[in-house]
Amino acid sequence: MHLEIRNLAIEDYDAIVALWKSAGLSYRPKGRDKKTMMQKQMATYPDFFVGAFLEEVLIGVVIGSYDGRMKGWINRLAVEPAHRRMGVAQRLVDTLEKTLKEHGATVIGAMIEIPNKESVSFFQKMGYVSHPDILYVSKRESQEM
Numbered sequence: 001m002h003l004e005i006r007n008l009a010i011e012d013y014d015a016i017v018a019l020w021k022s023a024g025l026s027y028r029p030k031g032r033d034k035k036t037m038m039q040k041q042m043a044t045y046p047d048f049f050v051g052a053f054l055e056e057v058l059i060g061v062v063i064g065s066y067d068g069r070m071k072g073w074i075n076r077l078a079v080e081p082a083h084r085r086m087g088v089a090q091r092l093v094d095t096l097e098k099t100l101k102e103h104g105a106t107v108i109g110a111m112i113e114i115p116n117k118e119s120v121s122f123f124q125k126m127g128y129v130s131h132p133d134i135l136y137v138s139k140r141e142s143q144e145m
Helices: 010-023 035-044 088-102 117-125
Strands: 003-007 049-054 057-066 071-079 107-110
Touching: 003 088, 010 035, 010 057, 010 071, 035 049, 049 088, 057 088, 071 088, 088 107
Parallel strands: 071 107
Antiparallel strands: 003 049, 049 057, 057 071
16 A cells, blocks of 8 residues: 655645545535635645545545644544554644644644544544543534534
């Protein structure tokens, strides 16, 4: 298996969305996942959009973000179900962690939508610690954002 890890481009958008859907991730076309929003983010931080390709087919994706102070975020990690448990997610996260650290992140976090025991287990194996005393809250104009 020749797995290539490389930065994604807006031309990969449809494949990214298809992968998220196949992997069971939510899709917010009017918010964070809007094509024009992603295009703008890719232009600003092209190295924060990382894909795993097998024979030129996208089988894994992760998106990073950085607050400009010290905290980096791992977002939207997904691997095609048929290719899970093969080290794809680990390679994606390793690549993104390195990039976030190069931008200045000294703390890296990930938010996991519950229930997702596989993701919780994965991140714990990668050395991440859950914080049951932290509650994430948000205010949205619609559920599609």
